[in-house]
Amino acid sequence: MRVLLLCLALLCLATACGSRPEASGQAICVAGSTSVQPFAEKLAEVYMETHPEIRIDVQGGGSSAGIYAARQGAAHLGASSRELVPAEKELVEIPIAWDGIAVIVHRDNPLRGLTLTQIRELYQGRLRNWRDLGWVDHAVHLITREEGSGTRNAFEELVMGKAEITPSALVQDSNGAVREIVASDRHALGYISVGLVDERVKALEVDGVLPTRENIRSQRYKLVRRFLLVSKLPPSGPCKEFVDFILSAKGQSLLEAEGLVGYEE
């Protein structure tokens, strides 16, 4: 009874996935983090081209929902953009990539970079004006993600420490929505997965380091997190083949081409 709603969500997942995992070996269901979703979709698309007998369904829903789904067996693989908490450690954890969190501003913003402390003070609501950062006299339009989001979770851990994000920050529910607003608002500041930065927004240096591939791999760039796949049991059958594909040179270079940084060297 306590999990009525999640059960409903899982039911949707299960139906969307065509069949229950144990009933069919030919359909793989991946569910979870909205940050991982576009990359998982790309991987699935390429994999299905060479393996037409296998169907891979990729669902969003958020890291926690993905982990929950994997735990309940509603999805073969859960995708997470946050680390597992101790209670979730019994799951099999497969890191697939590094992802940087880029702090982004509008193209027209002349600012080149911020220090970690400045970012924290901005998100605490202590720095409120672009003038304080050496630009025009105009309020900073802060954009953050909703409570519970994997990206927000990682951002809070990496940047905020114990401090809380100011309640006056705008809240958007996806990387795409944050990017959309920053792209259209000259005075906005937000954070999104590096893989999703495009030419309409500008990623800032953090402590003088740009979120480039080398800097993320070497962890010289400070805001780095892992993308994980989780499953209840060690993957087997077609599921294992798909995971092997992701970790293979081909899969990893696909992720790199999409803007992430491969986990396997």
Added chain:
Amino acid sequence: MRSGKGIERLLLVLALSSVGSLALITFFIFWEGLPLILSTGVGDFLFSTHWAPTKGRFGIGAMIVSSVLVTLGALVLGVPLGLACAIVLAEFSPLRLKQVLKPTLELLAGIPSVVYGFLGVLWLVPLIRDHLGGPGLSLLAAALILGIMILPTIISISIDALSAVPDLYRDGSLALGATRWQTVHRVVLPAARSGIITAIILGMGRAVGETMAVIMVAGNALSLPSSLLDPVRTLTSNIALELGYASGRHREALFATGVVLFVIIMILNLTAAAVTRRR
């Protein structure tokens, strides 16, 4: 004879199942939400504005205020427009025009709310940001979008209320030498008052419950708004935004938000029912 009995039973079962599902929904919302409200304390839950569910702070005060403000804003825009529309259509326009216009206006209700939200983000939000200031995603944007969204509800129910006024009243008023407008203003509108109030209350219910479009244009910040241009988060947005990620106490808190919404909607509907009955 016997088959008639059977069909009667079948219909009864079907009718009861819809009532049953309502009862189940009510039961589950309260079952899931009430424990958290009670453990947080009703006062703290309703009046605190500190919402940090992953850190154990559950205060939805700012969201209640925001929901009320957004709804009032929508009414300020929607009621005069909708009422004017209804009066023109019911009292002043020829039958042919009415036959074309009424279904057209009702089409407004058929446009999915995500489309309203999308148009709002593309057109309305940049307009507000560039000409009035602020981040554009704001109380004002949400109220404007909702104001348009509640028009069909207000218009169609008001038209029904106005049409239900017997022609005898109009004829009597006109025979006494009153003009068309005086008739509408002094006779028809007061006679249709309870129906029009019902229309407004139902429009209000729609505004309180609308989610998708509001999430897209309201900015969803957690603080109390201090001006029309500040971003706000309504009760419905709160649930929709965070449900995907919520677990444990956080999820209960969202159900508790649902309990508050449920109570608000119940109050609105009961008021509407009471107003209609009094006529």
